[in-house]
Amino acid sequence: MAILCSFAYLGVCMSDQEQERLAALSRYEIMDTEPQEAFDRITRLTKAVLRMPMVLVNMIDKDRQWFLSRQGVSEREVPRRDSSFCIHAIRQTEPLVVTDTQKDERFAQNPRVVGEPKVRFYVGVPLRSREGFNIGTLCSMDTRTRQLTSEQINILRDLGRLVVDELELRLLANADSLTGAMSxxxxxxxxxxxxxxxxxxxxxxxxxxxxxxxxxxxxxxxxxxxxxxxxxxxxxxxxxxxxxxxxxxxxxxxxxxxxxxxxxxxxxxxxxxxxxxxxxxxxxxxxxxxxxxxxxxxxxxxxxxxxxxxxxxxxxxxxxxxxxxxxxxxxxxxxxxxxxxxxxx
Structure with missing residues (x-):
């Protein structure tokens, strides 16, 4: 199944903020790791709660998107692309909800909307590191239009926080217990x-x-x-x-x-x-x-x-x-x- 979430690479030279965001992502040392049950459990739960066919924990790297966990999606990673959902989601602090992609001028011509898998609905919450950088998203997609309740959106927020909490716990295991510096x-x-x-x-x-x-x-x-x-x-x-x-x-x-x-x-x-x-x-x-x-x-x-x-x-x-x-x-x-x-x- 084709993937829709991508992230535009804006310009040849990265801004200082983007370099810091990539450094925050790198610090978790999570890229290219084997599938992990702790994160798969979160995406399975997201899929069940929202009743949607596609769920991703999507880490946005310099020139690619790497899926830490995925449900209903075959690819493990895709290149960063222009005109995407995730670039909008990662730029904001609140969840991005697109109830009908065909009626949203930002995404109506997105190839994942006009072509397979013909996505009609998207929701994504940014994954915010402890330094305050959005390193990726927890997102879910459907091939039909949807309306989410405020309760469902709050649950998605909480699940996104669980992803970041799990990443932080893995860092703590490598930290000096007294000072928080690396061991x-x-x-x-x-x-x-x-x-x-x-x-x-x-x-x-x-x-x-x-x-x-x-x-x-x-x-x-x-x-x-x-x-x-x-x-x-x-x-x-x-x-x-x-x-x-x-x-x-x-x-x-x-x-x-x-x-x-x-x-x-x-x-x-x-x-x-x-x-x-x-x-x-x-x-x-x-x-x-x-x-x-x-x-x-x-x-x-x-x-x-x-x-x-x-x-x-x-x-x-x-x-x-x-x-x-x-x-x-x-x-x-x-x-x-x-x-x-x-x-x-």
Whole structure:
């Protein structure tokens, strides 16, 4: 059966927002996975509740639409196409309901309306990531006109939220339980994926190592409860300064690593310096006292490394230089043979 849901690719150069949307989709690491019962259960339930022949969980990628789950549809993916239903659905926050496609000028000439499967009705809810980007849709289609009740539309909304909740749960399984940063193992897996992408695209990949200054003293003086809160606040503060494509992982007690895809030296420096300043400005309250903290950051850019270990080793040397130079600063190293340069404090 032919598929109607498609998403227009607007222009040769993607906007920053579209790049961030694609990064949000990529973070779920769901594309090209095997069929999964958790999502198939949702589409089966959608089909039963709405009594429609076609249901999709449709993830909108750069140049294709990939169906995470499907009912009544044979294809697993289709190219992104102009003049589609899903491009309209993904552009809005509310469900898109097209009660009669032949009477809607936006879709009356759609090939999936005038040709097979002769779709007459469409409803789709956007799947909104935690960053606020619509990464796809939960949509249902029929070959006859329909009218949905407000209750049915609300049920579809809830089912769409269940799709996103399931995606988020899968991320949590790979997260550090205290801070929400990536676990060490998942960070290394993500780094391998980013290195593979960098090799294909030819774009630069930078990596930062963040170490909280005098963290042992914070634990000894204020207790581990305050120390844990400080770790949580530092990660949240750093995340707020990162782009959607960036990733942060906890690789040690008070040590975190950040992947900065498509970030050469200058842009990477700008990002990590924002993080350093934001952390230095934050405070944690404990027993009416305000406790501040700083971080030392080592930064480097991948050259031709095949894995993340030598990149992290170089960033670690930069952290050591930052701490030796007085802490609360960013130090950048180019490669294993270059001297560390103190670039911000």
């Amino acid at each position: 060490r193992s998942y960070f290394h897996a993500e780094a391998a994926r980013e290195i593979a992408r960098a090799k294909v695209s030819g774009r630069e990949l930078s990596c930062a190592l963040i170490d909280i200054d005098h963290f042992k003293s914070i634990n000894d003086t204020h207790g581990h409860g305050v120390g844990d809160l400080m770790l949580q606040r530092v990660v949240a503060t750093c995340k707020a300064q990162l782009r959607a494509a960036d990733s942060i992982g906890r690789i040690g007690g008070e040590e975190f690593a950040v992947l900065l895809p498509d970030a050469p030296r200058e842009s990477a420096l700008e990002i990590v310096e924002r993080m350093r300043k934001a952390v230095a400005a934050m405070e944690v309250e404990e027993s009416s006292r305000k406790i501040g903290v700083t971080v030392s950051i080592g930064l480097t850019t991948r050259t031709d490394e095949e894995d993340i270990a030598p990149v992290l080793k170089r960033a670690d040397a930069a952290v050591y230089s930052a701490k030796s130079s007085g802490r609360n600063r960013v130090v950048y190293v180019c490669d294993d043979k270059s001297a560390a340069s103190d670039v911000a404090a």
